[in-house]
Amino acid sequence: MDGMANTSGNLHDRSFDGSQQSRATDPGPMTHVFHRSLSGTMPTVSHGEGVYIYDTEGREYLDGCGGAAVSCLGHSDRRIKRAIAEQLERIPFAHTGYFTNDPVERLAEKLADRAPGTLDKVFFVSGGSEAIEAALKMARQYFVERGETGRTRFITRRQSFHGNTLGALAAGGNRWRRAQFEPLLIETHRIEPCYEYRGRRLEETPEVYGLRVADELERKVLELGPDTVAAFVAETVMGATAGAVPPTPGYFRRIREICDRYGILLILDEVMCGMGRTGTMFSCEQDEVVPDLLTLAKGLGAGYQPIGAVMAADHVFRAFADGSGFFQHSHTYMGHPVACAAGNAVIDAIEEDGLLANVRERGDELQASLRLKLGQHPHVGDIRGRGLLIGIEIVRDRGTKEPFEPERKLPARIKAAALDEGLMIYPMGGTIDGLSGAHVLVAPPYTIDAGHVEAIVERLSAALDAALAA
Numbered sequence: 456m457d458g459m460a461n462t463s464g465n466l467h468d469r470s471f472d473g474s475q476q477s478r479a480t481d482p483g484p485m486t487h488v489f490h491r492s493l494s495g496t497m498p499t500v501s502h503g504e505g506v507y508i509y510d511t512e513g514r515e516y517l518d519g520c521g522g523a524a525v526s527c528l529g530h531s532d533r534r535i536k537r538a539i540a541e542q543l544e545r546i547p548f549a550h551t552g553y554f555t556n557d558p559v560e561r562l563a564e565k566l567a568d569r570a571p572g573t574l575d576k577v578f579f580v581s582g583g584s585e586a587i588e589a590a591l592k593m594a595r596q597y598f599v600e601r602g603e604t605g606r607t608r609f610i611t612r613r614q615s616f617h618g619n620t621l622g623a624l625a626a627g628g629n630r631w632r633r634a635q636f637e638p639l640l641i642e643t644h645r646i647e648p649c650y651e652y653r654g655r656r657l658e659e660t661p662e663v664y665g666l667r668v669a670d671e672l673e674r675k676v677l678e679l680g681p682d683t684v685a686a687f688v689a690e691t692v693m694g695a696t697a698g699a700v701p702p703t704p705g706y707f708r709r710i711r712e713i714c715d716r717y718g719i720l721l722i723l724d725e726v727m728c729g730m731g732r733t734g735t736m737f738s739c740e741q742d743e744v745v746p747d748l749l750t751l752a753k754g755l756g757a758g759y760q761p762i763g764a765v766m767a768a769d770h771v772f773r774a775f776a777d778g779s780g781f782f783q784h785s786h787t788y789m790g791h792p793v794a795c796a797a798g799n800a801v802i803d804a805i806e807e808d809g810l811l812a813n814v815r816e817r818g819d820e821l822q823a824s825l826r827l828k829l830g831q832h833p834h835v836g837d838i839r840g841r842g843l844l845i846g847i848e849i850v851r852d853r854g855t856k857e858p859f860e861p862e863r864k865l866p867a868r869i870k871a872a873a874l875d876e877g878l879m880i881y882p883m884g885g886t887i888d889g890l891s892g893a894h895v896l897v898a899p900p901y902t903i904d905a906g907h908v909e910a911i912v913e914r915l916s917a918a919l920d921a922a923l924a925a
Contacts, residue, residue: 503530524898542796558795572745583726583752584618600778630889665703698894699846730754733842760797868922
């Protein structure tokens, strides 16, 4: 987290990652930590219990966003802690240049057994940005192995976010995040996202709209030259930048058809929306589409350990196995035994506790409650999402969908007001085009109950009104 509202004096206009405005000019107690925000101070976390986090001054916060959609099992699952401790007793680390290990083999098998299609090979890394970097390089080398060395281009979507390393940032379409690093980024090519609230015409059904924007991919491929394009990269459900925007029915099936038509790889980013967040283990299951490469992180370790992964379809893996026999990419901590032990325990906990069903049930309940409470709010334009990944788009005018001016710094105000209510949520600015618009992302742990749903809605509603009145 970036800060804790009034209790910390740290107020962010884009909240998690945006430019900052602080209530305090004093940087606070001396620290040797290079914090992401250098103004104001933050409270110190003490401990977590269930879906709550506590600071060292005894204040309680209902975690309505899982930090950044990470802590899907809450903060005190003893099974995962035990799995980590037991693996530490055996061996904490063994370099993958010398050994494989039992946790990594078991976790790969579990993911492969549950994944759709032939996504049955898994390359483990330490987080979402690393997973995207690996997927981009894997796509490039796949075509080198096949002798199609001219395929160097990647097509992505505006208002996407794929991570903060240079390759992942280049793949993303978040203008604010990219701006100062633009000279360092590889060239990528973008099309419009499937963003129904902002893009669908009055005369279009959701299905017709989705096919229209999907067809932009084919036009871009033909413009660039089909034999120059390596892959299309997209979040299955758009996350932090656009605010939990799900695809319309049929959108990804058309995208898959276009990729197949021109021999392009489809890379789906499920760093945020995967691992049960939307009610199925992999979000793309609900779109009846199988990518060639799929990235995971966040919920894979549930915050108990840093871990990410790229899942590769069999035909992608075969190109490497039958070619050079080597993927020219690695990280020191890939396949880390302790991280993989945590990942195994996370999957076991999700399944033992029937949490996918709870995600679907509580997700429906949370959306319904938000619509009942805020559906007619004059400054709530849209409530959307899938499972327990829900976005609320904030507007100045419901009728025209006009956003508030960025100078109002509304996301920071909402975050601060929510923390005053004892609620952690994930607000962001730049929802529409990277500069204008605002939304709140709600992504609580899969373990919430009906009482937590009620508390989230009531506290968020109060925070929204307080922020708008400020």
